[in-house]
Amino acid sequence: MLANVMTFSLTAVACSATNLITASGHRPPGREHLPAPIAGGSSAGNMALNGRSKWVLVRWVARASGRLWRLQLRIQADGSSCRRDGGTGYGGGNGGTWRATTHPVLPNGRPDMAHTLASTKFHPCSSKRSLVNVRQGVVRLPLHLTVGRGQEYATVIRNRARHARRNFTSINFLYSSDGILGANGRNERSPNAPDAYYGLDPRELVGYSLNGGRRWRLPGGQYGHPNGRNFLPTYVQQYRNGPVAGQPYYYTSGTSQSSRTMVFQNVRQDWQIRALGAFATGRATGTITLLVDGTPRATVPVSGTGILRAGIAPLVVRPGQTVKVTATGLAINDVAADSAWATLLGMGRSDAPYYLEGGRPDEAAPVYPLPACPDCGAAPKVIARRGRRSRR
Missing domain, CATH: 2.60.120 (Jelly Rolls)
Incomplete structure (x- = not known):
């Protein structure tokens, strides 16, 4: 099933974490569809x-x-x-x-x-x-x-x-x-x-x-x-x-263990979050923290490389609330599009579904709540001008 526009998420469950159980004991359902909104790659x-x-x-x-x-x-x-x-x-x-x-x-x-x-x-x-x-x-x-x-x-x-x-x-x-x-x-x-x-x-x-x-x-x-x-x-x-x-993401930055925070905004319907995830390109140990309207709601330990996921006690985000997810200590590559596609897709606009805190509009970090927000942001539109088609 497709999530939001601007979607792509490298979440392959070759999770090398020992740790996909949170402190509260919640484990993400093994066969539940939890699509991620952001890609990850090398x-x-x-x-x-x-x-x-x-x-x-x-x-x-x-x-x-x-x-x-x-x-x-x-x-x-x-x-x-x-x-x-x-x-x-x-x-x-x-x-x-x-x-x-x-x-x-x-x-x-x-x-x-x-x-x-x-x-x-x-x-x-x-x-x-x-x-x-x-x-x-x-x-x-x-x-x-x-x-x-x-x-x-x-x-x-x-x-x-x-x-x-x-x-x-x-x-x-x-x-x-x-x-x-x-x-x-x-x-x-x-x-x-x-x-x-x-x-x-x-x-x-x-x-x-x-x-x-x-x-x-x-x-x-x-x-x-x-x-x-x-x-x-x-x-x-x-x-x-x-x-x-x-x-739209087709290349990555160098691997870094600096903290990354992704902001998910313009929530337009109730959104139940049941897990947190990240895509790590190097082996490391760290945490993923969830905040809703600035209030910490969950922190989970994760370690390893590849797709990392950890279940949390389900919580519901209401329309108008803002979600932040921060990865600390993990080896992560930011993913990037380019300025042309960023403009076309409305990245960096106030009504975009998400952005990387402190990053360029065309960048994102593969750090996210799960499943992806079903209705965040306003899908950008293009008014197609009438003209001659290219030769078929």
Whole structure:
């Protein structure tokens, strides 16, 4: 099930804590769905489209009902002719030619390549910036699809350049060096799987094919252990005259044990909190503390690395109240989007669902109450201007 917009949360229950019991003895239910609102990962991860048979798939679920105007993805072009001021190896030559197609999903989780719902072909280094901006690292695929919330789709990206080995760019995702765990780390087909730990629908994943889509690793990627299951869907959905939603975080800061406080605000309906959690990228021992309107309500000890969760005595947050969660002593990487996506999603606005105390608007720390707030903040909207569609 989807939580708030701006959702993404690396919460894989490979909890290496001895400690997922609080001082009051409450333990988070093992199979209860407790989606987290914020992602956690170890770095950005790029897959080079440096071969005509190397295809990448993003399986995603519509976060609203309406006319889906654009699907935004991440691109890394450093090393190509249009981006030479950064690191090299992510791109080469003239940047290649992307072809992105969107399809229904078959019962087995593969894209239904016999039915194409939208198709866009473009040159990352020379197409108009409204479609691709390699400086921002953003691709804005025009879809113009009427979708229903919860419907599943697959977008397939490949490089159609004649000499793809030397003319290419890369697609960019959030990456977890220890692998994606739970539903998003397997080819899950149920929208109700209880072990979706990333704030994503359980069915969402990144897939990879080495032979032009004849066989797919679902999930999978070009590298990583186990079997490339290390990449997390990173995207933003733009609805015409409707909401903007997605999983926008795609890179991280360095690991730090400094205290982190996340503020959750603009609560619009009763919200029962039953656990506290964090995503730690290094082994450490610390605490997670919950405050409601400035009053401490719970503190739990946690230790280890990966997904850390601890149950608390359930408490209800009322509309208008503010929740703060502070991690102390844990080794945590902040996650970040960029200024373009932060603005689009309304990060840093007074009506945003959450923010990192003392951080930039596009940053967040994977420290949170569980489950995620079901109705916090005002979903940002974009008014789509009428204009010519990109060539299909």
